[in-house]
Amino acid sequence: MMALTKIFPLVLLLLMMPTINAADKLHVHDAWARETPPGTSVMAAYLTLQNPSASMYTLTGLSSPDFKRIEMHRTEQHDGMSKMLTVPQVILNGKGSIVFRPGGMHLMLIKPKKRLKAGDNITLTLFFTDEHSTKSSLEISLPVKKATANTRHTLHNEQHDSHSHQH
Ligand SMILES: [Cu+2]
Numbered sequence: 614m615m616a617l618t619k620i621f622p623l624v625l626l627l628l629m630m631p632t633i634n635a636a637d638k639l640h641v642h643d644a645w646a647r648e649t650p651p652g653t654s655v656m657a658a659y660l661t662l663q664n665p666s667a668s669m670y671t672l673t674g675l676s677s678p679d680f681k682r683i684e685m686h687r688t689e690q691h692d693g694m695s696k697m698l699t700v701p702q703v704i705l706n707g708k709g710s711i712v713f714r715p716g717g718m719h720l721m722l723i724k725p726k727k728r729l730k731a732g733d734n735i736t737l738t739l740f741f742t743d744e745h746s747t748k749s750s751l752e753i754s755l756p757v758k759k760a761t762a763n764t765r766h767t768l769h770n771e772q773h774d775s776h777s778h779q780h
Pocket of ligand 1: 687697
């Protein structure tokens with residue numbers, strides 16, 4: 614009886630948790646979203662995901678209360694034209710990292726629910742599955758920033774492409 618009363622609160626606690634959150638082990642660095650002019654329907658965001666564990670994760674998608682939807686994109690050069698392709702999921706190897714950066718793989722934040730300016734913060738949830746198909750998620754907050762002189766030239770292509778986005 615003694616043991617049972619000790620175990621019961623723990624069982625209750627486990628039941629109340631939506632998932633055992635394995636993604637908490639992952640590290641996020643350099644997360645930011647690029648400020649866009651008023652009326653723009655897409656924003657690009659960047660971050661580095663680092664996996665200090667030996668387990669493999671698959672990033673299966675993202676969501677945000679601030680946007681209608683989030684897509685993962687890859688910029689590719691085709692006959693001198695740059696083009697964005699949707700990436701359905703990304704593998705994060707054990708001890709590996711994924712980099713979303715200007716000019717490469719990036720996050721496309723689609724249809725903001727309000728105008729977001731430099732200094733604002735965006736909440737993002739990243740969804741993962743592990744090797745055992747166990748789902749987990751990671752919630753992060755990232756700042757909206759103006760593009761710096763350093764990133765502006767690489768951003769040109771994405772900015773250009775976002776105008777031709779069909780959403
Ligand atoms: Cu894109």
